[in-house]
Amino acid sequence: MLTDTVQGPNCPHHWLQVMTSNREPIKLCGGKSPGQIVTNSNTVRLDYHTDDEGLSQGWSLDYSTHRVKCPFPGNMANGRVTPILTEYFYRDYIFVRCDQGYKLMMDGQEIEAFSTMCQSDEKWHLTLPKCHIIDCREPEPLLNGGVTFLSGFQNQYRSVVQYHCNEPFYTLLGGINVVFTCEADRKWRPNNDIIVSPTCIPVCGQPTKLIYAYQRIIGGSETPDYAIPWQVLLSRNGQRGGGMVIGDRWIMTAAHVVVVMGNPVSKETIRIYMGLTDVNIRLGSPVLASSVHVHPEYNNSNSVNFNHDIALIKMQDSVTFSSSIMPICLPAAGATYINGMMGLVSGFGITEIDDRRILTNKMNYVHLPVVTQETCSNSITLLKRTRNGVPSLTENMFCAGVPEGGKDSCQGDSGGPYSLREDGRFWAAGIVSWGIDCGKQGTYGVYTRVANYIDWINKTMQEN
Template sequence: VDTEEGQKCLHHWLEVNIPGRKPMRLCGGTSPGIINTNSNTVRLDYHIGARGQSNGWSLRYSTSRAMCPVPGNVTNGRVTPSLTEYYYRDHIYVHCDQGYKLMMDGQEIKCFSAMCQSNREWNLSLPECHNSIIDCGEPDPLLNGGVTFLSDFQNQYLSVVQYHCNEPFYSPYGGNNVSFTCEADSHWRSNNEDVLRPICQPVCGRPTKPIEYAAGRIIGGSDAPKDTIPWQVLINIDSNRGGGMIIADHWILTAATTVLANEQVICLGDSDVHQLTASPSLNATAIHVHPEYNNPDSLNYDNDIALIKLQDPVTFDASIMPLCLPAEDDTYDTGIMGMVSGFGVTDKGAKRFLTNKLKYVHVPVEDQEICRKSLKRRPGTRTPTLTNNMFCAGMPDGGKDSCQGDSGSAFTLQSENGRFWAAGIVSWGVKCGQRGTYGFYTKVANYVDWINKIMQEN
């Protein structure tokens, strides 16, 4: 403004009116510098007095998009997007770190956004991130296992728990103990994407006191120490006796001949008959006999296999453990030594009687053709037919065999890694333990699909 300059602009001046501010009077020949109006409307009033000389005024102006101040930081949170400049209609968002919640005016809010306005101010002030006490609650209990806290802040955000199974009777699904972390959504999350919830699966075929090879016999054979054959089941059938093997917490595998009676009393968990019968027996809720078993004249033992479903699940320990089902690579090699056990007939000298102690014997698997020929040596007698669903085992000279009362019990083989598996079910025989005779067993490997189908559907 080319006017006389003075403190009060006495004669000529330019008055600048910006909305929301006090009017500014400008005079003299010195530029006031850049004036940021922060407005799109400015009024200029040029006042001319009666004295002095004035040569008018000039200005240069420019306009730009309104700019808002850079927002501050949010403790325990972050502002996005992070820019060096924010302009009119730009938006910002605030997110809290995990374990913290958005708070504004004392109230929790689900989300926050603010917009840069034309007046170069944000329409909302920034919220705060307050500590949120996230409680995931007690971790789910684990059947046949337990849970251990690995952190000091139990059940709260970022606390970690680890599940473990009751070994050596149960092992974790996937082979490793799994950990869970309390997440911000108040849920426990697994550190293993493949394990949504921990599961303890039974360990099969690995007794805590395995029996080494012995030369005893069930006919006058060796007593099985406690916990050495934990899958053995005693089944009292009316006035007779049979056996079975536990293969899952609800399931017993046995022979069809064992369950075709009016009543069965099922006992397990000991090697002494008196102890077994003194303990509460197990209740069966269903019996599944193989649909192709048909033996009205006791000469057709083909498909001599059955499953008993227990009403209540069994908890496994040293005295009760399941026997493994055959795997695809398990084989019945001629001459391989197997073990058969049971509470059936034994002998003492010339006397034979039902044993009150669990007996076991090791006998080798015999060649199928030799098994077939042994049945032909008995002219004039009717003997059952040998099929491919059976195999025989025993000693050519006799003296080692299963016998009456052992039906339904297990003939086990042992894999290279020490695991016992259910190779056969005691089915039938001719003259227990005599020279040139063998015991005949249902070949379990031929029925694995049927077994799994029954257990899955029931």
């Protein structure tokens, strides 16, 4: 409060001037208190003026301060503000955290963290962000399969998807349902820790159409579409041979189909045709070979040694399996060849029409039983007594046929499959290898015993 001066309230000689940053200065003098002055400022300047005239008794004042407050930030949808206080004052900080599965978004951009400070103008220096639900982006695509949403949408947090394969030609590795959930780390996580990523593996040996009748290739019948989808027609410089699909990039055939004069043929000379039963109608574009792998122990320079008559061809491109193209299963460990088991032989080789043998343009098949090693060996021994150049039978071979003849594989069928069916699947028991006089009474077709070469087959495919 100001004390009296001789000059009175006009303040000619003595006064007190109050100055704040946001208003005009106030000049005070006299004996009457001006009352409460609200400065609305955090700084006030007081200038006291006196001169040589008059008598001043000085002045006094009482003052108080009030800390600036900012508005309560309110509740955050899918997030929280910390610290939680009853009031927020100048220079107080608040922080925003989103709930699990949500991300901080500000001005259309994601931010890692957020804080804001209460300013002297009673406002927060930054407006609060929003918490948006995270997403895991599109699930990884599955080759030869797909993905279905079980719950959620737009790949958002806690969405659940299930992978499936293109049945009946592919199945999930392990045979279990593969379910993934979009987690807070923005990754699709499997419900089973064992599964790193789903994989569709080909279904082998289960054609969509079965041949049921054992009908009377020599003495055979034309093959209906989709019944033997692993059959391959090989062309080597125009020479015809057979083979079978055993993987999406692998063909198995007989070594003598791809070896000429003791040397493997160039991969450039091989043409591979799949998915056809009629050469004239569906020949189409061939698949090319990227490499040829002949069994290292095959040595048949004189055409009388068919031991280890097996070879693999790797294709340049992968094949997508369907009703018309499907792999045949490889033999299981310890596969047995039981006398009398009925096998299926197929190919585009020589067939007999009206007592004439011609190279057919249609795939033929015939059912032939497995023959005991003793029976086959005896027939070959008899042939050797009357003929020169008859190959020998080894434990890497087996025979199939009927003693009365009339049914057999023949030239052009070489390298093709002799398949047995077990537990609903066809497996590659043999490869058409050699024989004497197709379909002659007392002779049998000789086939490479594929079960003896599983280790070599797997090793070759893994390393190439």
